[in-house]
Every structure is written in structure tokens, then in C-alpha cells.
Amino acid sequence: MARMQSLGRLFIYLRPYRRQAILSLIALTTWVFLDLAIPRLIQRIIDQGILRNDQAVVLETAAIMLGISLLSAVIAVGNNILSVQAGEGVARDLREALFVRIQSYSYANLDQQRTGQLLVRLTSDINALKHLSQITLRIGTRAPLMMIGSLILMISTSPNLALTLLPLLAVTSGLIVFFVLRMEPLFRIVQQKLDRLNNVLHENIAGARLVKAFVRADFEAGRFEVANAELAGGRSG
Numbered sequence: 001m002a003r004m005q006s007l008g009r010l011f012i013y014l015r016p017y018r019r020q021a022i023l024s025l026i027a028l029t030t031w032v033f034l035d036l037a038i039p040r041l042i043q044r045i046i047d048q049g050i051l052r053n054d055q056a057v058v059l060e061t062a063a064i065m066l067g068i069s070l071l072s073a074v075i076a077v078g079n080n081i082l083s084v085q086a087g088e089g090v091a092r093d094l095r096e097a098l099f100v101r102i103q104s105y106s107y108a109n110l111d112q113q114r115t116g117q118l119l120v121r122l123t124s125d126i127n128a129l130k131h132l133s134q135i136t137l138r139i140g141t142r143a144p145l146m147m148i149g150s151l152i153l154m155i156s157t158s159p160n161l162a163l164t165l166l167p168l169l170a171v172t173s174g175l176i177v178f179f180v181l182r183m184e185p186l187f188r189i190v191q192q193k194l195d196r197l198n199n200v201l202h203e204n205i206a207g208a209r210l211v212k213a214f215v216r217a218d219f220e221a222g223r224f225e226v227a228n229a230e231l232a233g234g235r236s237g
Contacts, residue, residue, distance in 0.1 A: 090133050
């Protein structure tokens with residue numbers, strides 16, 4: 001439920017950029033459709049061109065395939081531009097909203113939040129959400145569409161062959177869901193370690209004069225080494 005609410009809040013920030021998002025999805029759907037047309041054209045080359053020794057069909061179909069490839073490249077660039085525009089807009093609005101929210105914190109709220117944590121929220125967390133929105137408008141939507149389209153294409157070509165591949169498709173889909181669900185807790189752990197590293201960095205940079213005055217450079221270097229190793233996975237949290 002919490003995951004769905006978080007995604008819902010993300011879509012709220014995507015709403016001002018729905019034009020770019022919708023156009024991006026339309027471009028993506030067209031791109032998938034064009035890619036799925038290639039196997040049919042290859043089938044045409046083999047069945048109607050090579051087997052019948054009809055060179056005209058081969059050349060004509062090859063030209064169509066080349067045109068589709070060029071059109072797919074143009075559409076892919078358009079999809080990329082639109083998704084980046086939407087993602088950057090979402091990131092900008094999120095940064096502004098979070099900055100305003102921090103400014104409204106009471107002294108008690110500020111005491112509970114470390115500076116390093118707030119910096120992570122304003123930078124890496126928002127960048128992660130930006131990449132999530134961009135990936136959703138690109139790979140995250142293209143993969144399911146390609147899977148569904150490929151399945152329809154296989155069924156229309158050879159129903160028996162498609163039925164033999166359904167178990168493999170089910171296993172693959174299950175593995176994808178499993179790894180997606182496993183990623184969220186791992187992501188939270190990484191964020192906690194990143195918070196810890198940023199806190200150490202901020203304390204050292206802000207108190208550099210005190211560190212020198214009390215000859216604590218070796219101690220602080222050790223703290224940073226531990227936090228850095230934890231983030232890299234060399235130590236447990």
C-alpha cells in the first residue's frame with residue numbers, strides 16, 4: 001500500500017508534464033509496433049522471395065525494412081527527448097517542493113534531521129525518482145509491450161509453438177517480479193548507508209578547523225573509511 005501511495009504521489013508531479021508523457025508513450029508504442037513488424041517482413045522475404053526465387057520481393061521487402069529501421073531510430077530519439085523533458089520537469093518540481101518543505105520545518109523537526117540526510121533527499125533521492133520516471137516512459141513500458149506483442153505474434157504464427165513457450169514466459173515474468181520486489185528493501189539499505197556517508201562528510205567539512213585543532217584527522221579518516229566501505233558493500237550496516 002505504501003509503495004502504491006508513493007507511486008501515486010510521483011504521478012501527481014508528472015501531471016504537469018502529461019503532454020510529454022503521453023506523446024512519449026505514443027512514440028514508444030509506435031516504436032514497438034515497428035519492431036514487431038520486422039519478423040513478419042523477414043518471413044515474407046523467405047516465403048515469398050527466396051523460396052519462390054522472386055528477387056523483386058526480396059529487394060522491395062529489404063527496402064521496407066530499411067525504412068522501418070530509420071523511422072524506428074527517429075521515433076526512439078523522440079521518445080528519449082520527451083521522457084527526459086518529463087523526468088527533468090518532475091525532478092525540478094520535486095526539488096522545489098522539498099526545499100520549501102524544509103524551510104517550513106520547526107526547530108524540533110530540524111533537530112531530528114541531519115544535514116547529510118537532507119542533502120541526500122535533495123540530490124540522490126530526487127535523481128533516483130527522475131530516472132524512475134524516465135525509465136517508466138522508456139524501458140519500463142517498452143518491455144511489457146514488446147512481451148505482449150511478441151506473444152500475440154507467436155500465437156498468430158504458430159499457436160502450438162506459442163503454447164510451448166508460455167511456461168518459459170511465466171517463469172521469466174515471475175523472476176522479474178521477484179527481483180523488483182527484492183530491490184526496494186535493498187535500495188532502502190543503500191540510502192541509509194548513503195545518509196551515513198553524507199553525514200560524516202558534512203561534519204568533517206563543516207568542522208574542518210576543529211578537526212585540525214584537536215588533531216582528529218586520523219580518527220575522522222577512519223570514520224569516513226568505515227562509512228565508505230559500508231556503502232560499497234564491503235561491510236555490513
